[in-house]
Amino acid sequence: MAKNSKIEWTNHTANLWWGCMKVTKGCDNCYALTFAKRVGNNVWGNDKPRRMIKDVWSKIGKFQKEAEKQNEIHRVFVGSMMDIFEKPMPLVDHKGNPYPEEENEFWNTGQLRDKFFNEIVPNSPNLMFLLLTKRPSNINKYIPESWKENPPKNVMFGTSPVDQETANKLIVQLSKVKGQRFLSIEPQLEKVDLMVEANDGTDRVLLDMVDWVINGGESGHGKRPFDTDWGRLLRDDCKKKGIPFFFKQIDKIQAIPEDLLIREFPIKN
Secondary structure, eight states, X not given: OEESOSSTTOSEXXXXXXXXXOOSGGGTTOHHXXXXXXXXXXXXXXXXXXXXXXXXXXXXXXXXXXXXXXXXXXXXXXXXXXXXXXOOOBEEOTTSOBOOTTTOSOOBHHHHHHHIIIIIGGGOTTEEEEEEESOGGGHHHHSOGGGGTSOXXXXXXXXXXXXXXXXXXXXXXXXXXXXXXXXXXXXXXXXXXXXXXXXXXXXXXXXXXXXXXXXXXOOSTTOOOOOHHHHHHHHHHHHHHTOOEEEEESSSSSOOOGGGOOBOOSSOO
């Protein structure tokens, strides 16, 4: 949980739980996995439980009160240490112990997700929740039925392509979700062309399917190279289509060239 997050494209981060599993090549150097291991949380993998974050609800409530007081819309990334559209997984406490039956109403991550969708989102009008997933095909499976026709105005659904193959696949899956949609093309591992025609039987290009593009390279130990011309291609195509473009980083070490220092948002505070 973080207030005033160090992630440049959000005001805050919120995690309902900690834990996930690797899905694409973009997960190979996952910072969240590294951090979880460092603090002793064995919560990564298809056979591992997830750690419940008990204070997330009160923290989100504080974010809402703060944004309301300032008469602003604040962005909340859900979540930096989890994937909200992962299949339901069992829960443990901060010591790795299952919760005693008499002490806890939540037994899996699906129940936490339902509480967030049904209780938190409707009561947080000053927060824009950024729900980023590597599993966009699961979104319509897990959101409330009412969202499928009337998606909430304070939610953006996002996915994380890292190369052309994942862009072709994940963006089409994301396009099947009604509502506001965004991409976090980070870490970008090769040239990605969003002006190619989508493989969904329409004449749309991939970029027509989203409302915001975030872009950047990889940082940390073992980071893979990023070509700034990849970012320029996305920047230029977003400009042609009128899509807000946010360039986050090359690798957290190299300075961002002035022509790529573009940080646009779909909504303004």
